[in-house]
Amino acid sequence: MLAKMTSKNQLTLPKRVTAAVGAGDYFDVEVRNGQIVLTPVRIQRADAVRAKLAELALDERDIDDAVAWARSTKGAATE
Known part of the structure; x- marks a missing residue:
């Protein structure tokens, strides 16, 4: 072929x-x-997410900071 x-x-x-x-x-x-x-x-989708986080060199603290920002009124107001 x-x-x-x-x-x-x-x-x-x-x-x-x-x-x-x-x-x-x-x-x-x-x-x-x-x-x-x-x-x-x-x-697995989780594997793909982990691979992307590794590629971006993000760690747990980065994720925690991003979640805290998104949950704040400041984060919600920029949408």
Whole structure:
């Protein structure tokens, strides 16, 4: 089977392939011996949130401060 890469480096996987592996929305991508290997990954929403917090380098205190700000009248007034 062939899959064409777009100018934005996007591929559409054939239905036959995704049906065979039970594909989800996310794939682990790695290169092995010059080949691209895609492995379907089931991501829990909480895992995605934790990953984003880690990416932004936020810790518990940042979250507590943000919640306190949002609950204050000052935070509510800016909406």
